[in-house]
Amino acid sequence: MTGDDPLEESESGEPPTDGGDGTADPQPGLRPDGGAAGADDVALDPWGSSSVSDYRNLFEEFGIEEFDDILPDVANPHYLMRRGVIFGHRDFGPVAEALRNDEPAAVLSGFMPTGDPHIGHKLVFDEIIWHQQQGADAYALIADLEANSARGMSWAEIDEHARSYLLSLLALGFDPEEGTLYRQSTNREVQDLAFDLGAEANFSEFQAIYGFDGETDVSHMQSVVTQMADILYPQLEEPKPTVIPVGPDQDPHVRLARDLAERMRYFKVSEAYASFELEPDERDLVAEYYDRLDPAEFDDDQLRCTHVADALAETPLAELETDADTLSSVLTKLEEAGMEPIRPRTRFFDRRATEDAFEALIDAVDGEKRVYESHVDAFEIDRAEAEELAREIEVDTGGYGFQPPSSIYHRFMTGLTGGKMSSSIPASHISLLDDPEDGYDKVKSATTGGRETAEEQREKGGRADECPVYELYAYLLAGDDDEFAKRVYDECVGGDRLCGDCKEQAAQLMQEFLTDHQEKREEVEELLEEADIELESPRRR
Numbered sequence: 001m002t003g004d005d006p007l008e009e010s011e012s013g014e015p016p017t018d019g020g021d022g023t024a025d026p027q028p029g030l031r032p033d034g035g036a037a038g039a040d041d042v043a044l045d046p047w048g049s050s051s052v053s054d055y056r057n058l059f060e061e062f063g064i065e066e067f068d069d070i071l072p073d074v075a076n077p078h079y080l081m082r083r084g085v086i087f088g089h090r091d092f093g094p095v096a097e098a099l100r101n102d103e104p105a106a107v108l109s110g111f112m113p114t115g116d117p118h119i120g121h122k123l124v125f126d127e128i129i130w131h132q133q134q135g136a137d138a139y140a141l142i143a144d145l146e147a148n149s150a151r152g153m154s155w156a157e158i159d160e161h162a163r164s165y166l167l168s169l170l171a172l173g174f175d176p177e178e179g180t181l182y183r184q185s186t187n188r189e190v191q192d193l194a195f196d197l198g199a200e201a202n203f204s205e206f207q208a209i210y211g212f213d214g215e216t217d218v219s220h221m222q223s224v225v226t227q228m229a230d231i232l233y234p235q236l237e238e239p240k241p242t243v244i245p246v247g248p249d250q251d252p253h254v255r256l257a258r259d260l261a262e263r264m265r266y267f268k269v270s271e272a273y274a275s276f277e278l279e280p281d282e283r284d285l286v287a288e289y290y291d292r293l294d295p296a297e298f299d300d301d302q303l304r305c306t307h308v309a310d311a312l313a314e315t316p317l318a319e320l321e322t323d324a325d326t327l328s329s330v331l332t333k334l335e336e337a338g339m340e341p342i343r344p345r346t347r348f349f350d351r352r353a354t355e356d357a358f359e360a361l362i363d364a365v366d367g368e369k370r371v372y373e374s375h376v377d378a379f380e381i382d383r384a385e386a387e388e389l390a391r392e393i394e395v396d397t398g399g400y401g402f403q404p405p406s407s408i409y410h411r412f413m414t415g416l417t418g419g420k421m422s423s424s425i426p427a428s429h430i431s432l433l434d435d436p437e438d439g440y441d442k443v444k445s446a447t448t449g450g451r452e453t454a455e456e457q458r459e460k461g462g463r464a465d466e467c468p469v470y471e472l473y474a475y476l477l478a479g480d481d482d483e484f485a486k487r488v489y490d491e492c493v494g495g496d497r498l499c500g501d502c503k504e505q506a507a508q509l510m511q512e513f514l515t516d517h518q519e520k521r522e523e524v525e526e527l528l529e530e531a532d533i534e535l536e537s538p539r540r541r
Contacts, residue, residue, distance in 0.1 A: 055087055058248055064088040075100045078130040079480050088409040094241035095406050099134045106234035106242040107131035108139035112147045113161030115423040116431040117168045119476055120413045127245035129173045138179035139234050140169055145184040145226050149219035155537040163535055168432045170527055171520035181533040184226050194229035200263040209252050231257040231405050239391055239401040245408050254407040261402040266353035267390040273342050281322055282330040290342055303342045309334035345377040346386045357397035364393055414468040416446040436514040443507035450499035462492040469506050477509040
């Protein structure tokens with residue numbers, strides 16, 4: 001039906017308000033530029049109820065990258081990517097490259113079973129399934145420890161909802177024979193990894209990231225470390241690019257997991273210019289003057305630390321792209337090193353390597369090298385080769401060799417009532433378990449982005465970017481048909497589509513989707529029973 005023409009204006013003539021359906025205007029919503037109307041405040045709380053009011057701030061404040069920039073590198077992009085629903089990422093490049101080249105990659109996301117799965121959860125289901133279909137190892141987990149510790153859910157409640165999430169995931173196309181399903185509480189490997197990761201995390205860090213305090217349950221803190229283990233779990237057998245599809249409120253977890261992945265590494269690989277360590281800003285200064293100064297101008301055709309120090313000291317601070325403290329620090333280090341030659345090299349810094357791993361690294365580095373107590377400097381290997389070698393040595397000597405996990409971020413769906421879509425507000429969302437007739441009725445009653453009258457709608461056009469009903473088309477109802485989604489949008493903003501008829505079409509499509517999905521859920525019941533996952537928690541009481 002998605003290929004049919006839009007419905008005509010209803011026979012009742014011009015409707016009273018809001019472009020044809022009598023509903024109130026929604027809250028400020030998304031704009032085509034990737035931002036959102038409204039306040040600029042951004043709160044990222046994995047357990048909170050706040051929503052992101054301005055997606056643009058995520059790029060500036062938290063370093064999330066725009067997905068549009070990497071979209072050309074993604075083979076067979078999902079429609080959520082093409083339509084900007086997936087709007088941001090952290091370091092998705094390695095995953096996209098691995099999928100393009102049919103190399104190992106993984107996708108993982110988890111579900112906290114605190115209620116019935118709804119159409120907002122379908123975004124994550126679809127993202128996992130798409131990555132699996134592109135060749136990634138797919139992992140889906142039930143975050144039952146988090147549900148129990150952070151939300152106070154009983155194990156019986158968790159089991160009931162977990163089964164429902166898994167049925168919808170399978171009904172939408174997840175292949176359990178090719179993928180991995182598990183629950184946190186019964187996965188011993190995850191719990192063992194969480195114990196190791198916990199040695200690299202501390203309360204002060206949790207306090208800064210999550211706002212934990214003296215009243216926070218230890219089990220809640222433990223659940224965070226378990227989530228870090230979940231994120232890194234796909235790399236236990238071998239390090240590989242791994243993506244975590246989540247909403248932006250989960251970004252604190254991703255950032256901490258990336259940090260812990262680095263801390264667990266045996267070696268840190270960096271560029272260096274002398275035997276001593278330089279901070280990144282200091283290294284940039286030395287690198288600039290290494291390129292600028294000509295060694296032939298000095299007595300023995302060698303550029304030495306003291307030469308760079310002299311050149312820096314003679315340069316006015318205003319001409320240097322640094323501050324006084326950085327300049328003072330680098331000058332001190334260079335002057336203390338005196339006549340030591342400045343030579344670019346790749347450094348393997350011993351972060352937490354075993355003695356065997358450090359010795360193996362020394363033996364593996366070919367060509368000219370210098371061995372120090374806590375690092376090895378190699379002069380004939382570039383950084384990319386060094387990174388690969390360091391990971392290989394680490395894995396061979398019993399380490400994890402984790403690659404920092406990547407992430408992609410999708411927009412929150414606006415609730416049908418105009419605010420945030422919330423499981424606690426039945427009218428705001430459509431459950432994947434809703435009776436299809438109820439789904440139809442909810443869409444028919446939804447807030448829209450229409451004008452006050454049909455006449456104004458035809459004159460000025462509708463506000464599709466602020467319309468929960470248009471989101472239903474873009475996120476779900478148009479499926480893979482970009483042409484249909486665009487036609488709905490263009491006809492709305494062009495004034496050719498009135499809200500009453502638009503909602504009628506959306507309501508029918510929603511009814512058809514729910515009918516089809518629930519039939520498929522029944523079909524995969526046996527598949528779930530055969531899947532390698534415990535459906536009842538051994539902790540149940």
